[in-house]
Amino acid sequence: MDNVISIILSAILIATICNILLKKFHIPTIIGYIFTGTIITYSFSLHSMNGDTTLTHVAEFGIVFLMFTIGLEFSLEHLKSMKKQVFFNGFIQVMITGGIFSLSAQYLFDIQQKSAIVIGFALALSSTAIVLKILNDNGNIHSLYGRKVLGILLFQDIAVIPLLLMINIFSLTGSSVSSLIYETIVSAAIVMVLLYIMGKYVLNYFLSKVVSADSEEIFIASVLLIVIGASFLAHSFGFSYSLGAFVAGIMLAETKYKHQIEADLIPFRDLLLGLFFITIGMQIDVQIIFDYFFWILFLLFAIMAIKSAIIFVLLINYTNARTAFKAALSISQVGEFSLAVFALASSSDLMDPVNNQILIVTVVLSMILTPFVLNNIKNIADFMIKEEADNEYMVYSSGFDGHIVVCGYGKLGQEIVYRLKKMNIPYVVVEHDINLVKLGESRNEPVFFGNAARKSILEQVNVEKAKSVIVAINNEKKLHLICEILDSFKTPINTVVRVADFEEKKMIEYLHVKHIVNEGREVAKTLIEKAIA
Numbered sequence: 001m002d003n004v005i006s007i008i009l010s011a012i013l014i015a016t017i018c019n020i021l022l023k024k025f026h027i028p029t030i031i032g033y034i035f036t037g038t039i040i041t042y043s044f045s046l047h048s049m050n051g052d053t054t055l056t057h058v059a060e061f062g063i064v065f066l067m068f069t070i071g072l073e074f075s076l077e078h079l080k081s082m083k084k085q086v087f088f089n090g091f092i093q094v095m096i097t098g099g100i101f102s103l104s105a106q107y108l109f110d111i112q113q114k115s116a117i118v119i120g121f122a123l124a125l126s127s128t129a130i131v132l133k134i135l136n137d138n139g140n141i142h143s144l145y146g147r148k149v150l151g152i153l154l155f156q157d158i159a160v161i162p163l164l165l166m167i168n169i170f171s172l173t174g175s176s177v178s179s180l181i182y183e184t185i186v187s188a189a190i191v192m193v194l195l196y197i198m199g200k201y202v203l204n205y206f207l208s209k210v211v212s213a214d215s216e217e218i219f220i221a222s223v224l225l226i227v228i229g230a231s232f233l234a235h236s237f238g239f240s241y242s243l244g245a246f247v248a249g250i251m252l253a254e255t256k257y258k259h260q261i262e263a264d265l266i267p268f269r270d271l272l273l274g275l276f277f278i279t280i281g282m283q284i285d286v287q288i289i290f291d292y293f294f295w296i297l298f299l300l301f302a303i304m305a306i307k308s309a310i311i312f313v314l315l316i317n318y319t320n321a322r323t324a325f326k327a328a329l330s331i332s333q334v335g336e337f338s339l340a341v342f343a344l345a346s347s348s349d350l351m352d353p354v355n356n357q358i359l360i361v362t363v364v365l366s367m368i369l370t371p372f373v374l375n376n377i378k379n380i381a382d383f384m385i386k387e388e389a390d391n392e393y394m395v396y397s398s399g400f401d402g403h404i405v406v407c408g409y410g411k412l413g414q415e416i417v418y419r420l421k422k423m424n425i426p427y428v429v430v431e432h433d434i435n436l437v438k439l440g441e442s443r444n445e446p447v448f449f450g451n452a453a454r455k456s457i458l459e460q461v462n463v464e465k466a467k468s469v470i471v472a473i474n475n476e477k478k479l480h481l482i483c484e485i486l487d488s489f490k491t492p493i494n495t496v497v498r499v500a501d502f503e504e505k506k507m508i509e510y511l512h513v514k515h516i517v518n519e520g521r522e523v524a525k526t527l528i529e530k531a532i533a
Contacts, residue, residue: 011040011278026371028130030336033274034364037281046282062272063340067242068227069269070128070157071249072262082151089148089314090155097124097310101303111355114170118345119359121163123303127335127367128153134374135330145326148315152331160337164242164344171348196251207257211434211449220264226252227265256437256449263456280339280360288357299362308332322385326377333366401465403427407452407482408472409436409445412498416472417445428461453481455488468494476504487511
């Protein structure tokens with residue numbers, strides 16, 4: 001027991017130190033977790049644990065929760081607005097890249113056909129987590145090349161599901177490849193329809209009853225039940241856990257609970273994803289890296305060059321060379337889902353252990369390079385392509401911008417909304433009481449169900465680009481928490497807060513609140529003015 005505690009404490013310490021150091025170079029935490037797994041494996045001689053599937057099964061639920069949160073982002077309206085970028089660019093990129101890599105693996109490296117298909121299409125995937133985070137941080141997500149990148153990444157996320165299904169079926173039967181691919185498509189359709197029907201007629205009713213209990217613990221427990229239940233149902237029919245989670249996410253994407261569900265699940269997702277990538281690091285054999293070092297470097301640059309070339313040729317047909325080049329370079333790496341695919345393929349005996357090791361290290365190196373490429377992409381484009389594009393930095397609307405965020409839809413919040421509407425000022429409301437949310441919806445108001453004391457909820461309504469935030473909450477503790485969260489954003493936020501009295505005002509003054517309206521004082525002033533008029 002003491003040894004287990006020592007390993008856990010060491011893993012947490014190493015992961016913390018690694019990620020603090022890597023963050024200075026803008027390298028994502030995924031890499032820190034992988035390094036942690038490798039370090040603790042050699043420090044505590046844990047190579048024997050790699051044969052223990054218990055830890056791996058638990059860690060795989062990180063991918064399950066990741067797929068669920070991705071499903072939450074797949075609203076039909078979102079996909080319709082980007083159908084060309086997603087379904088044309090994305091489909092062509094995945095099929096051509098996956099096909100070339102699959103054929104190369106089979107005929108150049110003499111890898112068995114089923115394994116070659118899995119490897120080829122896994123290498124066609126890029127890192128959604130790293131690329132979108134950096135593009136969001138530097139504001140390039142709304143540039144022309146950013147939109148091209150987003151569309152391709154969205155399709156790649158969808159493509160993960162049939163790929164994971166294919167691995168399951170490849171490992172269970174000896175039929176021909178063509179019949180297995182057909183079976184994968186048919187099986188995926190069946191389970192999606194089944195889960196969709198259940199979601200449409202059961203989930204909304206179930207969640208409305210859960211929310212009416214007004215208990216955060218019950219709500220979180222019910223969400224975990226939905227995710228794990230959907231995953232288990234899919235797995236019971238012979239499909240991957242991830243498929244069930246993804247479809248469950250899609251089912252809940254159009255509901256009023258979407259933002260709160262996402263906020264509540266992020267801690268579970270990130271914790272389990274961290275564990276998943278630690279188990280990936282535990283599988284790395286340093287000796288194999290030394291033995292195949294030059295092969296790894298060759299594969300790294302070959303894969304990134306081929307992916308870049310394919311995407312560039314695809315986009316150059318209807319955009320300028322500079323935009324196509326930047327988009328191609330942005331997603332030339334191999335992503336975190338490839339690691340998940342390799343892990344599942346290896347556990348299903350579809351991949352040779354040595355090949356698995358080589359590919360894992362190659363993927364990790366491509367992910368390490370990505371932040372440096374993206375943060376210097378303008379300079380690289382300036383060096384490679386002199387062409388200037390007048391509309392290269394055209395910004396597309398992403399929803400909320402220059403609006404007012406109203407926290408709370410009680411009596412005061414409703415009065416604020418009424419006056420904002422009369423003045424034609426754009427606004428959005430965040431409310432945690434489901435009855436008030438329903439009231440707002442009945443009035444066709446943009447009222448979102450969510451706890452405004454959660455940073456992720458405020459990020460969903462683009463609080464950093466809001467003209468101002470009005471906090472109209474009566475709960476003193478919750479008001480204080482919301483002000484703390486608003487103060488934690490890097491961008492200064494114009495915050496207007498209503499307080500009941502002087503004591504409540506003193507509690508939040510240190511949180512850089514720009515405007516504090518003392519209700520007692522202002523009401524007293526107005527009453528006196530009316531009385532002596």
